Each structure stands twice: as C-alpha cells, then as structure tokens.
Amino acid sequence: MTHEEVKQIVLDIIAEIAPDEDISNVKPDVRLREQLDLDSMDFLDIVMELRKKHGIEVPEEDYTKLASLDSCAEYLTPKFKAKAS
Amino acid sequence: MNPHSRIVITGVGLTAPNGNDLPTFRDNLLKGIANIQRMETRYMGSVLAGVCNYEATRYQKKRDLRTGTRAGSIGIYCAQEAIKNAGINWETTDKSRVGVYVGTTEHGNVETENEIFNISQFGYDTKYWSHHHNPRTVANNPAGEITINMGITGPHYAIGAACAAGNAGLIQAVQMLRLNEVDLAIAGGVSESVHTFGIFAAFKSQGALAYHDDPNKASRPFDLARNGIVVSEGGALYCVERLDDALARGAPILCEIIGYAMNSDATDTVLPNPERQTQCMRLALKKAGIAAQAVHIVNTHATSTPQGDIQEVVAINDVFANCPDTYINNTKSFIGHAMGAAGALELAGNIPAFTDGYVHPTINVDNLDPACKVHNLVVDKPLKPSKIDVILNNSFGMLGINSALIVRKFN
Numbered sequence: 001m002t003h004e005e006v007k008q009i010v011l012d013i014i015a016e017i018a019p020d021e022d023i024s025n026v027k028p029d030v031r032l033r034e035q036l037d038l039d040s041m042d043f044l045d046i047v048m049e050l051r052k053k054h055g056i057e058v059p060e061e062d063y064t065k066l067a068s069l070d071s072c073a074e075y076l077t078p079k080f081k082a083k084a085s
Numbered sequence: 086m087n088p089h090s091r092i093v094i095t096g097v098g099l100t101a102p103n104g105n106d107l108p109t110f111r112d113n114l115l116k117g118i119a120n121i122q123r124m125e126t127r128y129m130g131s132v133l134a135g136v137c138n139y140e141a142t143r144y145q146k147k148r149d150l151r152t153g154t155r156a157g158s159i160g161i162y163c164a165q166e167a168i169k170n171a172g173i174n175w176e177t178t179d180k181s182r183v184g185v186y187v188g189t190t191e192h193g194n195v196e197t198e199n200e201i202f203n204i205s206q207f208g209y210d211t212k213y214w215s216h217h218h219n220p221r222t223v224a225n226n227p228a229g230e231i232t233i234n235m236g237i238t239g240p241h242y243a244i245g246a247a248c249a250a251g252n253a254g255l256i257q258a259v260q261m262l263r264l265n266e267v268d269l270a271i272a273g274g275v276s277e278s279v280h281t282f283g284i285f286a287a288f289k290s291q292g293a294l295a296y297h298d299d300p301n302k303a304s305r306p307f308d309l310a311r312n313g314i315v316v317s318e319g320g321a322l323y324c325v326e327r328l329d330d331a332l333a334r335g336a337p338i339l340c341e342i343i344g345y346a347m348n349s350d351a352t353d354t355v356l357p358n359p360e361r362q363t364q365c366m367r368l369a370l371k372k373a374g375i376a377a378q379a380v381h382i383v384n385t386h387a388t389s390t391p392q393g394d395i396q397e398v399v400a401i402n403d404v405f406a407n408c409p410d411t412y413i414n415n416t417k418s419f420i421g422h423a424m425g426a427a428g429a430l431e432l433a434g435n436i437p438a439f440t441d442g443y444v445h446p447t448i449n450v451d452n453l454d455p456a457c458k459v460h461n462l463v464v465d466k467p468l469k470p471s472k473i474d475v476i477l478n479n480s481f482g483m484l485g486i487n488s489a490l491i492v493r494k495f496n
Contacts, residue, residue: 021148
C-alpha cells in the first residue's frame with residue numbers, strides 16, 4: 001500500500017460523505033477543512049468509514065493526523081501495511 | 086374579533102404520494118387519482134405504501150440528505166415551498182420572530198432501525214453505531230432541520246400527537262401567534278413512517294394493515310371490505326400569520342382558522358371513543374362561534390380500519406344530524422394514512438374548495454358498509470354544492486387524542 005493509494009482511499013471516502021464537494025483538485029499539503037466544506041461530524045464519518053470499510057482504527061488523540069491528505073497518508077499507510085501483513 | 090387575534094393561512098407547501106404541490110394534489114383528488122404502491126421493506130418484504138417523490142435536492146445538499154432524516158427533508162421541502170407560496174420576502178424577514186411547529190406521529194424509529202441493522206452487519210459491535218444517531222432521533226429533529234436549513238432563529242419544536250399531529254401543529258401556531266410569541270409560524274405535520282418496518286409489522290400484528298391486489302384500492306374507508314391502514318409518508322406545512330400582518334403585506338389569504346379543539350378519550354390505547362370525538366367537534370364549533378349547519382365539508386379522519394371508521398361515523402352522525410348542507414369526504418382513500426402529516430395534508434387537499442367550489446370525493450367505496458352510512462357522503466365524483474364557506478378537519482390518534490380544526494373562506 002503506497003501513500004498515493006492511501007490518499008485515494010481517503011478521497012473516495014470524502015466523495016461518499018460529502019458528495020457535493022469537488023474533490024478533483026484537492027491539494028495534498030493543505031488542510032482538508034481549508035479547501036472543502038467539512039465539519040467535525042464529517043471527520044467522524046471519515047473515521048467511521050476507515051473502521052467499517054478497512055478495519056482501521058483511529059484513536060481520538062490521533063484525529064489531528066487526518067488534517068491533510070499528506071498527513072493522512074503519513075499516518076494511515078503503516079496501519080494499512082500492518083493490516084495487510 | 087380583533088384582526089390582531091384573527092389567524093389566517095397564507096401559504097402551503099406539501100408533498101403527498103399523488104402530488105408535490107397543492108394544484109397537482111388537488112387536481113388528482115378531483116380526478117379520483119390515487120397513488121399507492123408496493124414497496125420492499127426490511128424483514129417484511131413487499132408492503133403497500135404511499136411514497137413521495139418530491140425533489141429533495143431543490144433545497145438541500147446531498148450531504149445534508151445523507152446526514153439528516155427523511156422527516157427533516159420532507160419538512161424542509163414543505164417549509165421552503167410554503168414560504169414561496171405565501172409570497173414572503175424571506176431575505177427581509179426577521180428570522181427571530183418565526184416559529185416552527187411540526188406535528189409528528191412518531192420520530193426516531195426509522196433511524197434506530199437503520200442503526201440496529203447497520204451494527205448487525207458488524208456482529209452487533211456498537212463501535213459501528215453512527216454519531217449521527219442522536220441529532221437524527223431527538224424529537225425536535227424535523228423542526229430543527231428546517232431552522233438550520235432556513236436560518237430561522239425563533240422557537241422550533243415537534244409536537245408528538247399521534248395521527249392528530251398535523252392539526253396539532255397548526256393549533257400550536259394559532260396559539261403562539263395570539264400570544265405574540267412569533268410573527269410568522271411555519272406549521273403542520275410530516276411523516277417518514279414508510280421507512281420503518283415496525284409500523285407495518287405492528288399494524289399487521291394488530292390486524293389493521295390493509296391489503297388488496299390493486300394497491301390503489303387498498304385504502305378504502307367506509308367500504309364493507311376494508312381491512313386496515315395503508316401507511317404513507319408526506320408533509321404539509323403552512324405559513325400562518327395574524328390577519329393584520331397578512332393584510333398589511335398584501336398576502337394571499339387561503340383561509341382563516343376560526344376554531345379548533347383537542348381532547349382525550351381517556352379510555353383505550355387504540356380503540357377510538359366516538360363520545361369524545363363528538364365532544365371535540367362540538368367544542369371546535371363552539372370556539373368558532375358557529376352551528377354545525379354552517380359547516381359545508383367535514384374531512385373525515387377515517388383510516389379504513391373495520392372498527393375506527395364506524396366510531397367516527399357515529400360521532401359525525403351525532404354532531405351533524407340535521408345538517409343538509411354538510412358534505413362528508415375522505416382523503417386517505419387516495420393517499421393512505423400519512424400519519425403525522427395526515428391532518429395537515431388532508432386540510433390542504435380541501436382548502437381549494439373555497440375557490441373551485443367542489444367537494445372532492447372519497448374513493449374505493451364499492452359497497453358502503455351499512456354501519457358507515459353517513460348523510461351526504463361524497464363518493465367517486467366531486468360534488469359542487471351551492472356554497473362552500475367552512476371546512477371542519479378531523480384528525481384522531483392513538484392513546485385517544487382527538488383534534489378538530491375549522492377553517493373559513495376569507496372574503
């Protein structure tokens with residue numbers, strides 16, 4: 001599982017939970033909430049979908065690590081790799 | 086009465102199984118066009134239901150539809166349409182003086198059933214239970230979603246009144262306007278009930294769920310072969326204002342609310358009590374300051390259950406015993422029982438009678454039950470009497486809650 005694949009997984013989840021948003025030009029190094037209309041409940045949706053679809057747990061103290069696509073990839077890729085092994 | 090205490094309806098937004106605006110709904114009621122369909126529901130398979138197909142994205146983002154409730158969405162559609170219909174300049178309206186009073190039969194069953202099903206897919210592990218559950222299931226949800234969508238900062242709440250809720254929402258509006266708590270009320274009732282299997286299953290267990298090979302014949306109040314309720318969704322919300330305010334802004338006035346009453350049977354959880362229904366209608370007439378003879382249309386609550394229809398006929402035959410100019414009809418024969426929306430929707434379907442002059446019929450009475458014989462029941466075809474000035478709208482519900490609302494043509 002590469003960083004790019006993890007970013008695509010997160011983008012797919014965002015497309016599902018925020019279907020009105022244009023996600024074609026999301027900048028990976030910019031905070032998601034600065035470029036998309038997402039609120040705290042939406043972030044909880046991202047956490048829930050990672051749990052449901054991929055069996056990935058994100059503890060509450062790590063929520064800030066989901067701030068941007070880059071930070072998502074940095075934080076989640078090892079978890080996906082651990083899950084796959 | 087002082088124009089500041091007289092209350093008028095100046096707009097309506099609605100969605101019914103056979104129409105998503107008042108002209109379409111009315112046209113179908115006059116043409117005898119019902120719309121009940123077979124619907125797949127969880128655990129029960131195919132059931133008969135009245136389902137709405139309004140354009141939800143007209144006023145909501147897809148995300149809000151995903152996180153909110155069907156009742157909230159129906160409420161938003163109806164509220165927005167009502168404001169538009171009333172010709173209100175929403176941008177300049179003081180939103181802190183707007184009240185939202187939404188009648189519901191029940192709320193939260195749909196969302197709770199969905200979450201239980203959701204966690205059943207994960208071995209009933211509650212960590213998969215949605216964080217959206219609480220805002221979706223608080224009792225004020227449908228009214229609250231309307232305020233968020235429309236930026237209303239005045240009071241909002243839902244009124245739980247079983248199937249009398251549509252009338253109860255309007256009655257609350259009248260009271261709050263007379264108390265000067267608000268200057269504009271958005272009020273009526275909504276229902277998302279077709280999305281809970283529980284309501285179908287419970288009516289079936291009670292022996293009160295309708296069935297018929299032809300879905301559009303299933304809801305048949307007063308017919309000898311009637312066998313129960315067709316559950317429906319829908320909504321009707323009204324703009325309600327004080328007469329002086331409505332006149333000052335040159336509002337279109339659909340009718341005046343001249344009387345209302347609510348009371349309780351205090352006898353049984355499900356079986357209606359005609360004596361209390363009689364008292365309720367008489368109290369509404371007394372509050373309106375009119376005799377029964379002055380009523381030209383009585384829209385019946387009758388739900389197509391074997392027992393309930395008879396009880397209401399007993400009550401109507403008592404109150405309107407000597408009323409040659411009073412005509413009786415029923416709207417559920419077209420759209421099923423829209424639960425919390427029923428009273429409000431059925432009133433809406435009748436209000437155009439003040440302008441087109443017709444009493445819309447009740448349909449599906451192939452063989453009138455002798456026990457449901459009532460004077461001047463309008464069957465199959467619309468009827469045009471010499472005058473339609475006053476409508477009485479009955480709406481009753483479980484736990485013995487009765488309501489009657491009386492509206493008058495505004496001249």
